[in-house]
Amino acid sequence: MEYRLLGRSGLKISTLTMGTMTFGGVGWAKTVGDLGVSEARKMIDICIDAGINLIDTANAYSAGECENIIGDVLSGKRPQGVLLATKARFGMGDGPNDQGLSRYHLIRECEASLKRLKTDVIDLYQVHEWDGQTPLEETMEALDTLIRQGKVRYVGCSNYSGWHIMKALGIAKDHRYQRFVSQQIHYTLEARDAEYELLPISIDQGLGVLVWSPLAGGLLSGKHRRNQAAPEGTRQFAGWTEPPIRDENRLWNIVETLVAIGEERGVSAAQVALAWLIGRKAVTSVIIGGRTEAQFRDNIAAAELKLTDEERKRLDAVSLPPVIYPYWHQLNTVSDRLGEADLELFGPHLQQ
Numbered sequence: 001m002e003y004r005l006l007g008r009s010g011l012k013i014s015t016l017t018m019g020t021m022t023f024g025g026v027g028w029a030k031t032v033g034d035l036g037v038s039e040a041r042k043m044i045d046i047c048i049d050a051g052i053n054l055i056d057t058a059n060a061y062s063a064g065e066c067e068n069i070i071g072d073v074l075s076g077k078r079p080q081g082v083l084l085a086t087k088a089r090f091g092m093g094d095g096p097n098d099q100g101l102s103r104y105h106l107i108r109e110c111e112a113s114l115k116r117l118k119t120d121v122i123d124l125y126q127v128h129e130w131d132g133q134t135p136l137e138e139t140m141e142a143l144d145t146l147i148r149q150g151k152v153r154y155v156g157c158s159n160y161s162g163w164h165i166m167k168a169l170g171i172a173k174d175h176r177y178q179r180f181v182s183q184q185i186h187y188t189l190e191a192r193d194a195e196y197e198l199l200p201i202s203i204d205q206g207l208g209v210l211v212w213s214p215l216a217g218g219l220l221s222g223k224h225r226r227n228q229a230a231p232e233g234t235r236q237f238a239g240w241t242e243p244p245i246r247d248e249n250r251l252w253n254i255v256e257t258l259v260a261i262g263e264e265r266g267v268s269a270a271q272v273a274l275a276w277l278i279g280r281k282a283v284t285s286v287i288i289g290g291r292t293e294a295q296f297r298d299n300i301a302a303a304e305l306k307l308t309d310e311e312r313k314r315l316d317a318v319s320l321p322p323v324i325y326p327y328w329h330q331l332n333t334v335s336d337r338l339g340e341a342d343l344e345l346f347g348p349h350l351q352q
Contacts, residue, residue, distance in 0.1 A: 001051030001303055004284050006124075007181035008206035009154060013083065015278050016303050017054040017210060018047040019289035023069045024062025033291045041073045043296055048079055050300045056184075056210070056287055058087035058128055059113050071118035078119070085210075086113050087158060087184075089128035101131035103142040110146050125152040126184055129159045136164075137171055144177035156182035156208070162197030169205055182208035182284065188216045189254050189273055189319045191243050196324065199282040200341040208284035214277050215270055216243055219251065222259050222269030226252035253318040261311050267301065274302035276315055282344055316348045323349060 003012040025034020035043065044055065057066050067086065074082070088109040091099035099105065110125060125146060127139065146152040157165060157180050165183060172179035183202065187194040187209075202209050215221050224230060245251050258269035265272070277286045288299040307315075323331055323345075330338075331346055338346055 003053070005208070006154070006284055007202075007208035008179075009181045009208075011083075011123075011154060011181070013054045013208075013285050014052045014303075015285055016047075016050075016052050016274075016300060017056050017085075017285045017287045018044065018052050019212070019287040020055060020057045020066055020070060021061050022289055022291050023057075024065035026062035026065045029062040029066070033289075035069075035291065037069050037072050040069045042293065043290070044070075044073055046293060046296050047300070048082060050303075052300070053081055054083045054085060054124075054285065056085045057117075058090075058126075059092060059109050059116075060087070060090040060128065064092070064112070064116055067113055067116035071116050075118040083123040084117060084119060085124035085126060085156075086117065086122055087126040087128035088113070089131060101127055101134045101139040101142075103138050103145075106139065106142045107146065110151055114151060121151060121153060123153045124156055124182065125154070126156040126158050126182075127160075130161070130164055136168055137175070140168060140171045140175070140177045144172075144175075147178045154178075154181045156180050156184060156210075158184035158212075159186075162201055165198075165201055165205070165207070180207060182210055184210040184212055184287075186213055186243060187211045187277065187283070188214055188220060188243070189258070189276060189315060190216045190220060190245070190251055192319060192321045195321065195345045196327065199280075199344045202282045203344055204339075204341040209282050211277055211283060211286045213242065214274055214286045214288070219243075219245075220255060220258060220269065220273040222255065222262065225255065250318070254315070257314055257318050261307075261314065265305070267305060268298050270298060271302040271305050272307070272311075272315075274299060275305040275307050276312065278302065279307055279312070313351070316351075320348055320352075 002015045004015060006013050021029060022033025023035050023040045055070065057070055059067060088106055089101055092109060097104050113122060143155040155178060160183060169179055185194050185198055258272045262269045262272045274286055277283055290296045327345060331349060335350065
């Protein structure tokens, strides 16, 4: 297992992170999975034994039950060096202040997560989504307070746009608050939108990148194929709608290329999709999840898979996003003066 620095911090995390949304099965999360304490313990042991040192969760997963399960598994015997990450933003009640990124909600939910996780400190505390009604100064100050109180070690964001991130980093600098060290984003071969803004920002501003749902809700696992019904027991069979598929033909072209490369290498399509992400310059760690031991073990094997340049070009050929404005203008006029961050988007296009 390889370990990489998380943004501009001295914290090293494994290139694979353990995702836990399959724990609990309460409410909407039942569609994803409903693993209990004994099953979760087995999955956590598998990941830790493989060298994964970060476990990611959120207060909204199964209405807090996911955090409870992790706390029960790790209570009193959290292995040395194993890190915990969680998130807050979404509704945890019906009251007017039971959601959002206000100081009130963030501090209350952090303290509730600490109790459920049965720990004294959260290693990475992430704001789960944008809140356009709370002043960003209030959110950043609340996160800074949690760090200074010793309840949180590092902070990050998730599902922010480029301007959201830059505004937050600017406020942190102006007020000398602790800055985000990372962002958690959706990024796959099927959904490469992050290459327009989010990945270049990460390179330019020194943010780590954690990737959620790296197999596009299972669509890139190889189980789903063109002109075939979704296999029973999968998220798609249960009606899962993330990510939105805007070009189904493109999706199946990507899947067929993943399957072909996997067959040539003697590995699963899922491993190829994960290895592609791990090999992207801006990506720090890819969050893997599953309902079964076999799924976790197969995903973990991707940490050792290195794709060739030729294989990456084949994947680019079926997945490369169009260059939208202002990027097509930049590509046409200033391709001789592109920086490292620019090349995160433009690199594959220049090679064509």
